[in-house]
Amino acid sequence: MxxxxxxxxxxxxxxxxxxNLARLRRVPDAEIGRTxxxxxxxxxxxxxxxxxxxxxxxxxxxxxxLDTDVIDWFRATGxxxxxxxxxxxxxxxxxxxxxxxxxxxxxxx
Numbered sequence: 135m136x137x138x139x140x141x142x143x144x145x146x147x148x149x150x151x152x153x154n155l156a157r158l159r160r161v162p163d164a165e166i167g168r169t170x171x172x173x174x175x176x177x178x179x180x181x182x183x184x185x186x187x188x189x190x191x192x193x194x195x196x197x198x199x200l201d202t203d204v205i206d207w208f209r210a211t212g213x214x215x216x217x218x219x220x221x222x223x224x225x226x227x228x229x230x231x232x233x234x235x236x237x238x239x240x241x242x243x
Contacts, residue, residue, distance in 0.1 A: 193220075 167175060200219075208215040 208219055211218060
């Protein structure tokens with residue numbers, strides 16, 4: 135029995151995940167501002183000045199025990215709550231790694 139062929143109406147090239155950069159470059163700033171979500175309209179001009187590129191790293195699946203209220207809070211923030219938990223932990227690790235280590239006092243002998 136031959137394989138059924140794909141419907142003729144399907145495009146051979148993907149349509150999702152590919153931006154038409156030439157068209158986007160022609161969109162005026164006023165139009166971008168008008169169609170932006172409300173929370174993005176008030177971002178100050180210097181918002182991205184200290185931004186840094188974060189290269190994704192490989193993830194490792196683990197089992198971790200967290201307080202129920204912590205999990206509930208993150209879940210209430212919507213999908214990808216585990217990614218947000220990881221971002222909070224990453225921020226903590228980066229902050230602790232950058233801070234100078236406290237000097238240890240020597241004990242008198």
